Amino acid sequence: MSNIQNNNTWLHKAYTEFSMALVNNANLKSYAEPLIQPLFPLWSANDYRAQVKQVRSESQNCYTLVLKPTKKWPGFLPGQFVELHVIKNGAKVSRCFSISSAPEQYTQFGTIELTIRAQDNGRITPWLKQALNEASTVGLSAAQGDFIIKDRSRPILMIAGGSGITPFRSYLHSHLHSQVMIEPTQEASLFYYARNQDEHLFEQELNSISDGNKHVTTYLISTAEMGHFSLEQLQQQCPDYRNYDIYICGPNSMIKDVNKVLLNTQVNEKNIFIERFGPAPVDFSKLDKAGTVNFSQSNKSAELGSHSNLLDLAENIGMQPESGCRMGICHKCSCRKQSGVVYNTLTNSYSDTGQEDIQLCISVPVGEVIIEL
Amino acid sequence: MDIKMKKTKPNAEQLLYLEQSFNAIRDEVISDLGERDAKHIHKIIRIQRSCEISGRILIMFGFNPIPWALGALLLGLSKILETMEIGHNVMHGQYDWMNDPNINSKTYDWDTACPGESWKETHNHEHHTYTNILGKDRDYGYDLLRLTHKEKWHPANLFQIVYYGLLSVFFQWGVALHELNFGGILKGEVSLKEKKPFLKQFGRKGARQIFKDYVFFPLIAGPFFLQVLLGNIVANLIRNLWTSTIIFCGHFPEEVETFSIEECENETKGHWYYRQMLGSANFNGGKLLHTLSGNLSFQVEHHLFPDLPAHRYAEISPKVQKIAKELGIPYHTGSFFKQYSGVVKRILVHSLPEPKTA
Numbered sequence: 149m150s151n152i153q154n155n156n157t158w159l160h161k162a163y164t165e166f167s168m169a170l171v172n173n174a175n176l177k178s179y180a181e182p183l184i185q186p187l188f189p190l191w192s193a194n195d196y197r198a199q200v201k202q203v204r205s206e207s208q209n210c211y212t213l214v215l216k217p218t219k220k221w222p223g224f225l226p227g228q229f230v231e232l233h234v235i236k237n238g239a240k241v242s243r244c245f246s247i248s249s250a251p252e253q254y255t256q257f258g259t260i261e262l263t264i265r266a267q268d269n270g271r272i273t274p275w276l277k278q279a280l281n282e283a284s285t286v287g288l289s290a291a292q293g294d295f296i297i298k299d300r301s302r303p304i305l306m307i308a309g310g311s312g313i314t315p316f317r318s319y320l321h322s323h324l325h326s327q328v329m330i331e332p333t334q335e336a337s338l339f340y341y342a343r344n345q346d347e348h349l350f351e352q353e354l355n356s357i358s359d360g361n362k363h364v365t366t367y368l369i370s371t372a373e374m375g376h377f378s379l380e381q382l383q384q385q386c387p388d389y390r391n392y393d394i395y396i397c398g399p400n401s402m403i404k405d406v407n408k409v410l411l412n413t414q415v416n417e418k419n420i421f422i423e424r425f426g427p428a429p430v431d432f433s434k435l436d437k438a439g440t441v442n443f444s445q446s447n448k449s450a451e452l453g454s455h456s457n458l459l460d461l462a463e464n465i466g467m468q469p470e471s472g473c474r475m476g477i478c479h480k481c482s483c484r485k486q487s488g489v490v491y492n493t494l495t496n497s498y499s500d501t502g503q504e505d506i507q508l509c510i511s512v513p514v515g516e517v518i519i520e521l
Numbered sequence: 522m523d524i525k526m527k528k529t530k531p532n533a534e535q536l537l538y539l540e541q542s543f544n545a546i547r548d549e550v551i552s553d554l555g556e557r558d559a560k561h562i563h564k565i566i567r568i569q570r571s572c573e574i575s576g577r578i579l580i581m582f583g584f585n586p587i588p589w590a591l592g593a594l595l596l597g598l599s600k601i602l603e604t605m606e607i608g609h610n611v612m613h614g615q616y617d618w619m620n621d622p623n624i625n626s627k628t629y630d631w632d633t634a635c636p637g638e639s640w641k642e643t644h645n646h647e648h649h650t651y652t653n654i655l656g657k658d659r660d661y662g663y664d665l666l667r668l669t670h671k672e673k674w675h676p677a678n679l680f681q682i683v684y685y686g687l688l689s690v691f692f693q694w695g696v697a698l699h700e701l702n703f704g705g706i707l708k709g710e711v712s713l714k715e716k717k718p719f720l721k722q723f724g725r726k727g728a729r730q731i732f733k734d735y736v737f738f739p740l741i742a743g744p745f746f747l748q749v750l751l752g753n754i755v756a757n758l759i760r761n762l763w764t765s766t767i768i769f770c771g772h773f774p775e776e777v778e779t780f781s782i783e784e785c786e787n788e789t790k791g792h793w794y795y796r797q798m799l800g801s802a803n804f805n806g807g808k809l810l811h812t813l814s815g816n817l818s819f820q821v822e823h824h825l826f827p828d829l830p831a832h833r834y835a836e837i838s839p840k841v842q843k844i845a846k847e848l849g850i851p852y853h854t855g856s857f858f859k860q861y862s863g864v865v866k867r868i869l870v871h872s873l874p875e876p877k878t879a
Contacts, residue, residue: 238556239618504620
């Protein structure tokens with residue numbers, strides 16, 4: 149998230165100490181940010197920033213954001229994602245999106261594309277399309293993630309579901325342009341599943357890529373007509389799939405099914421690479437307030453059981469999180485939630501699904517929650 | 522004075538009604554939090570930083586007394602805003618919902634000698650949970666002043682108006698050393714050893730503050746070392762006197778009540794609200810006075826809802842007063858002058874032992 153390198157050189161330590169003494173913040177620039185950012189919205193102390201160039205509809209419920217990051221942004225490899233930071237009603241919200249364009253487009257035009265599905269119960273994704281326009285600026289993390297091509301000398305098989313096509317669009321465009329991706333003589337095959345034909349994103353684009361390159365084949369499969377992924381489909385279109393590196397991106401249920409089929413046919417687990425979506429929006433009407441918690445730093449997990457809140461639960465499994473009033477007023481037990489939904493017993497409301505601070509003593513996990521503790 | 526007859530305490534049913542009514546006020550604000558609040562805190566931060574930067578420049582380059590004094594005043598003003606409307610309120614978690622690491626109670630540290638971590642323990646947790654419970658809320662008189670006849674008189678109390686004056690002058694250091702619990706150490710209840718981690722924290726933070734105002738900025742002024750040093754001393758003094766005055770007006774005016782530990786055992790949220798109302802006092806004034814006091818001029822509302830953005834207290838005050846009136850619970854308020862003279866009077870009155878009554 150931060151572009152300040154986390155190095156421990158004495159110079160960096162001295163700077164931090166000096167900055168702490170002068171402005172009680174580890175970065176002097178953060179002190180100046182509230183004065184500078186209103187004048188120069190692309191300037192930022194810790195984040196990278198980007199200018200929105202275009203908001204383009206792709207289908208009924210998908211759209212693409214074309215962004216131009218500032219020069220400091222360090223670039224990316226096909227398959228990586230970024231965290232997008234926007235301010236919604238005064239509060240900063242973050243969501244992760246795979247980059248759907250190729251690095252070559254970034255080098256040439258300085259732009260990247262994020263293709264986003266407006267989730268049915270989503271608080272952010274449908275709003276984002278309305279809220280952003282060509283005058284907007286957004287926050288951006290450095291590119292992250294290791295869903296990148298692991299071995300350039302092997303043929304690849306890409307299996308996409310729904311908006312899981314985004315990293316593969318980046319793969320394929322990059323493959324057309326250069327040798328960064330895989331060697332041009334290696335085969336690249338795409339199996340792209342969507343409910344019906346209308347829901348296939350970038351249909352023309354994908355077809356023209358495979359038409360123009362004899363090593364690239366794309367199969368656009370509508371599950372309404374042809375069913376979900378099966379071994380028969382695979383054997384029919386790509387009989388030597390055991391020689392391929394297999395990359396999968398899509399909804400969790402699809403990943404689970406595909407992975408099971410592949411492992412049953414003795415595909416080596418080492419040749420399967422998976423990218424999962426973040427937590428899907430929750431339909432609050434169907435929730436019960438019991439969930440499981442993973443404490444990421446102490447590597448512990450637990451179920452809510454009879455405990456009334458996350459603080460009780462954490463203490464019960466032998467952790468000693470900082471705490472205070474235990475009634476939601478002092479904020480001593482605040483800590484970072486990485487993902488998942490919690491129910492706030494003080495405000496009787498549900499949290500967002502993304503990263504934010506929560507108070508343990510008044511939070512009840514809903515579904516699966518990851519806490520940095 | 523606390524010798525007067527206490528009003529009859531609300532019964533369980535009334536306390537439940539109090540709890541529900543105040544929860545409803547809170548919920549209404551929470552569901553309305555948004556851009557307006559973010560704009561407010563951003564604006565205050567911009568004003569504070571502009572004051573600090575221009576103040577420091579004027580102190581350094583104002584070559585005659587008038588711009589120098591203006592500079593010291595601006596720096597003092599910046600420190601007041603930073604301590605009260607920004608630091609105190611941000612560290613209460615009033616803006617945590619903004620999800621901004623620079624305006625977050627977890628990470629924020631303020632421009633005073635008191636380490637943020639220590640403040641969150643002694644103030645947010647101890648003082649706000651156990652408000653005005655004698656023996657539990659060490660903010661009550663700061664182990665230094667006797668403010669109620671419920672506490673035993675000691676000859677040292679004779680001079681407590683002097684201690685109060687000194688505490689105000691060095692207020693940031695008094696606040697910083699609060700966690701040390703000097704009273705407890707003298708009585709042998711607390712060992713110095715267990716305070717070691719705190720002392721380390723305090724040393725670090727105190728050193729940073731001294732470095733900034735009394736070493737770094739005077740030094741870079743070169744030949745103007747003394748005028749910068751003096752300007753910074755004056756600015757800190759302005760802030761110390763002001764914040765001390767505001768804090769004392771919040772809990773020590775004449776009519777504010779205290780509680781015993783037994784009274785508050787297993788208390789309900791309703792009783793907690795009730796105690797916060799009796800234990801705090803407001804003063805009225807204009808918008809500027811409210812902002813400079815970090816809206817602690819609405820100390821009652823602040824104690825009821827410590828983590829609601831403080832600029833909202835003025836808006837919810839009429840609702841709080843209405844409910845208090847319905848239940849016959851006192852709502853302490855008065856002019857700034859009345860509240861402050863009440864504080865001074867209370868310090869003076871309790872510096873003497875009570876006359877023995879037959």
